[in-house]
Amino acid sequence: EAGVAQSPRYKIIEKRQSVAFWCNPISGHATLYWYQQILGQGPKLLIQFQNNGVVDDSQLPKDRFSAERLKGVDSTLKIQPAKLEDSAVYLCASSLGPGARQPQHFGDGTRLSIL
Amino acid sequence: AQSVTQPDIHITVSEGASLELRCNYSYGATPYLFWYVQSPGQGLQLLLKYFSGDTLVQGIKGFEAEFKRSQSSFNLRKPSVHWSDAAEYFCAVGGNNAGNMLTFGGGTRLMVKP
Numbered sequence: 001e002a003g004v005a006q007s008p009r010y011k012i013i014e015k016r017q018s019v020a021f022w023c024n025p026i027s028g029h030a031t032l033y034w035y036q037q038i039l040g041q042g043p044k045l046l047i048q049f050q051n052n053g054v055v056d057d058s059q060l061p062k063d064r065f066s067a068e069r070l071k072g073v074d075s076t077l078k079i080q081p082a083k084l085e086d087s088a089v090y091l092c093a094s095s096l097g098p099g100a101r102q103p104q105h106f107g108d109g110t111r112l113s114i115l
Numbered sequence: 116a117q118s119v120t121q122p123d124i125h126i127t128v129s130e131g132a133s134l135e136l137r138c139n140y141s142y143g144a145t146p147y148l149f150w151y152v153q154s155p156g157q158g159l160q161l162l163l164k165y166f167s168g169d170t171l172v173q174g175i176k177g178f179e180a181e182f183k184r185s186q187s188s189f190n191l192r193k194p195s196v197h198w199s200d201a202a203e204y205f206c207a208v209g210g211n212n213a214g215n216m217l218t219f220g221g222g223t224r225l226m227v228k229p
């Protein structure tokens with residue numbers, strides 16, 4: 001089966017600019033996750049979708065980050081305006097359903113560098 | 116709040132030697148525990164998971180992990196390391212509530228000497 005697809009793989013922007021990441025989950029996976037992985041740290045969940053609804057966005061900095069999954073399939077994560085501390089790898093993952101028993105399948109991530 | 120500690124940031128072992136990566140967790144109920152591996156420039160791949168039952172779980176690539184409730188640990192082991200095992204390893208904990216998120220440890224970077 002095709003894995004989780006993410007684009008772009010790399011992005012370099014200046015602070016205060018905006019950026020968007022795209023994720024296409026595994027076909028049939030209802031649950032989609034966005035993680036932020038800062039260099040030298042483990043992934044931190046930003047937001048979790050169940051179909052097109054938000055399940056958990058408690059760790060999403062809502063003043064600058066937004067995410068949507070309008071048709072319950074693809075998802076975009078946006079940062080506006082970007083700050084230096086947003087430099088990280090943004091990982092998308094998907095699973096058949098919610099809850100930790102469902103294995104999460106990860107994409108290769110988008111590496112964001114803020115100048 | 117749930118948390119995961121991986122005490123070793125870096126570990127170097129010789130090829131063919133045995134490996135143990137440590138993981139300690141904090142979780143208020145019965146935990147679900149996971150080990151993931153991440154190669155440079157790639158996403159995370161699930162090595163193994165523990166939900167319940169036998170406390171020794173087998174995973175892919177010859178890895179195993181043992182759940183010890185009394186020590187709040189879930190250490191990853193491999194009897195003989197191969198050069199291709201060089202990567203970063205993450206332990207994670209979650210729960211059985213719908214929508215309950217995974218919390219990852221900070222990771223252990225494994226280097227393998229020839």
